Amino acid sequence: MGLLDNKVAVITGGISGLGRASALRYAAEGARVVVADINAERGANAAAEMSAGGASIEFIQVDVTSKESQQALFDDVVSRYGQVDTVLAAAGVSSSGYISGEVSEVEADPEERMFHNRMLEDWEKVMAVNVTGVMLTNQMAIKHMLAKGNAGSIVNIASIAGRRPLPGASDYCVSKAAVIMLTQTVATEYSTSNIRVNAIGPGFIETPMTANIRQSPEWMDTVMQMTPMQRMGQANEIASTALFLASEESSYFTGQTLFPNGGMFTG
Numbered sequence: 323m324g325l326l327d328n329k330v331a332v333i334t335g336g337i338s339g340l341g342r343a344s345a346l347r348y349a350a351e352g353a354r355v356v357v358a359d360i361n362a363e364r365g366a367n368a369a370a371e372m373s374a375g376g377a378s379i380e381f382i383q384v385d386v387t388s389k390e391s392q393q394a395l396f397d398d399v400v401s402r403y404g405q406v407d408t409v410l411a412a413a414g415v416s417s418s419g420y421i422s423g424e425v426s427e428v429e430a431d432p433e434e435r436m437f438h439n440r441m442l443e444d445w446e447k448v449m450a451v452n453v454t455g456v457m458l459t460n461q462m463a464i465k466h467m468l469a470k471g472n473a474g475s476i477v478n479i480a481s482i483a484g485r486r487p488l489p490g491a492s493d494y495c496v497s498k499a500a501v502i503m504l505t506q507t508v509a510t511e512y513s514t515s516n517i518r519v520n521a522i523g524p525g526f527i528e529t530p531m532t533a534n535i536r537q538s539p540e541w542m543d544t545v546m547q548m549t550p551m552q553r554m555g556q557a558n559e560i561a562s563t564a565l566f567l568a569s570e571e572s573s574y575f576t577g578q579t580l581f582p583n584g585g586m587f588t589g
């Protein structure tokens with residue numbers, strides 16, 4: 323018996339990092355998983371790799387910033403799998419210039435990252451993926467859950483950055499605080515409809531998103547100063563949290579954000 327037997331799961335950002343680790347974990351627990359991501363070629367290759375051992379993991383292309391694209395994703399999933407039971411909104415960017423899988427140079431000029439120098443286009447790009455993207459994923463999933471009358475569990479990936487300020491990352495921090503509040507508000511609206519909505523606020527985790535931090539001794543120093551356990555987390559440690567929130571193991575949780583973060587926020 324798996325924790326997600328007979329469940330249909332949609333994971334945005336599901337071909338890399340936290341989404342990918344969660345997809346493998348969900349499939350191992352019996353779910354049929356759709357990984358949805360922006361790059362069609364990378365997505366098809368990743369899904370082929372991830373399902374090679376027999377796991378039910380399929381790729382569907384999506385741009386989470388587009389309502390039409392998310393609508394098409396969820397319509398497609400429901401027409402092929404019958405319903406959607408659980409969603410993990412893991413698609414996200416750390417900054418406007420971030421492209422998953424590409425290691426960018428550590429920015430030479432911290433002055434450029436100061437709030438007063440930020441460009442409106444960059445702000446809007448981060449909000450489009452991290453806030454509007456998560457909002458649309460929640461909205462499409464809930465529409466289908468209500469239409470089918472099935473119970474649902476939605477998990478949104480926020481960040482510690484939604485709770486503590488990281489200098490130089492005002493856009494990212496605000497976007498993640500928005501995900502925490504979105505989770506609380508939406509959870510409240512559907513608390514009697516058998517649809518639970520929770521979030522995860524990871525600390526620093528080893529994924530492509532933190533590759534440039536791991537390359538910089540100064541940045542690693544800062545991360546270690548913030549992290550009592552003195553190590554970055556692993557993607558599978560976040561996948562365990564996602565599995566808990568997706569499954570009936572968390573049946574009395576809604577509107578919560580869990581913070582797997584190596585001991586931050588204890589003081």
Ligand SMILES: NC(=O)c1ccc[n+]([C@@H]2O[C@H](COP(=O)([O-])OP(=O)(O)OC[C@H]3O[C@@H](n4cnc5c(N)ncnc54)[C@H](O)[C@@H]3O)[C@@H](O)[C@H]2O)c1
Nearest residue numbers: 335338339340360385386413414422481524526527529531
């Ligand atoms: N890695 C960390 O330390 C950490 C910590 C806290 C929160 N997070 C959050 O976790 C989530 C996953 O990050 P990750 O570390 O796995 O990074 P990642 O880069 O490995 O994965 C992010 C995925 O999102 C996809 N994506 C980006 N824009 C998209 C769009 N418009 N449409 C569809 N897909 C899109 C990317 O292609 C990529 O596959 C993000 O929301 C991130 O902000 C990460």
